[in-house]
Amino acid sequence: MANIRTGGIVEQSGIYKCTNTSCGNEITCVKGERVPPCRKCGNTEFRLVRATR
Numbered sequence: 001m002a003n004i005r006t007g008g009i010v011e012q013s014g015i016y017k018c019t020n021t022s023c024g025n026e027i028t029c030v031k032g033e034r035v036p037p038c039r040k041c042g043n044t045e046f047r048l049v050r051a052t053r
């Protein structure tokens, strides 16, 4: 599954995890919305953990 980046548009709704392994923050992204930066560490890349509808 492709990672999403801050500023991009979410194509799959779901729970995403910050790719900064020392952070591990999880965020909920909704299809069609813009991907935010990680509010914990400022990282700009997230990996899909669990897809939702």
Ligand SMILES: [Zn+2]
Pocket (backbone or CB within 6 Å): 018, 019, 020, 023, 024, 025, 038, 039, 040, 041, 042, 043
């Ligand atoms: Zn983070």
